Amino acid sequence: MSAATPHGSPLGFHSYDxxxxxxxxxxxxxxxxxxxxxxxxxxxxxxxxxxxxxxVFDVFTVPNSFDPAHSLGIFSAIIRSMEIQWSGVxxxxxxxxxPTNKFRGDFYECSAKIAVSATTPSETGHGFHFESDPxxxxxxxxxxxxxxxxxxxx
Numbered sequence: 508m509s510a511a512t513p514h515g516s517p518l519g520f521h522s523y524d525x526x527x528x529x530x531x532x533x534x535x536x537x538x539x540x541x542x543x544x545x546x547x548x549x550x551x552x553x554x555x556x557x558x559x560x561x562x563v564f565d566v567f568t569v570p571n572s573f574d575p576a577h578s579l580g581i582f583s584a585i586i587r588s589m590e591i592q593w594s595g596v597x598x599x600x601x602x603x604x605x606p607t608n609k610f611r612g613d614f615y616e617c618s619a620k621i622a623v624s625a626t627t628p629s630e631t632g633h634g635f636h637f638e639s640d641p642x643x644x645x646x647x648x649x650x651x652x653x654x655x656x657x658x659x660x661x
Contacts, residue, residue, distance in 0.1 A: 521637060522569045523584050523625045525562050535572075537562045546651060551596035551615060553651040560586040565627040565635065582631040587624040590641075593617050593651045600652075612654030619649035 525537040539557045546553040565584040566572040596617045604611040622641035627633045
């Protein structure tokens with residue numbers, strides 16, 4: 508890596524995502540199998556583990572993900588595995604409520620470790636593979652919790 512390419516690519520951070528749902532403002536959302544996530548409020552931990560998520564695209568960069576024309580292209584991809592572990596709660600927001608917007612919940616700020624393996628199949632003409640190092644892939648801010656909104660607000 509050089510100073511000009513601090514993230515290992517002249518394009519910057521690579522982006523895999525399921526795109527923006529047609530007719531809505533929902534983005535970067537995809538369904539996972541029941542039981543993929545576990546939350547233990549009492550111990551202040553949460554975990555998400557998914558395998559073979561095929562409803563994602565390799566859009567190369569985050570700005571290209573938001574560009575409806577996808578000027579850099581867009582290709583079908585597979586997240587072979589992804590595990591996120593939340594722990595080390597540093598702040599709790601219990602009983603947050605916003606009646607005007609019908610949103611309430613209990614939230615726990617912490618950090619998270621991430622392990623992901625993603626592939627753009629070679630038949631797309633790219634064959635790119637990304638593998639994170641869970642020893643160094645972490646966040647300084649993460650959050651998990653429970654929430655109720657809309658018709659579920661009451």
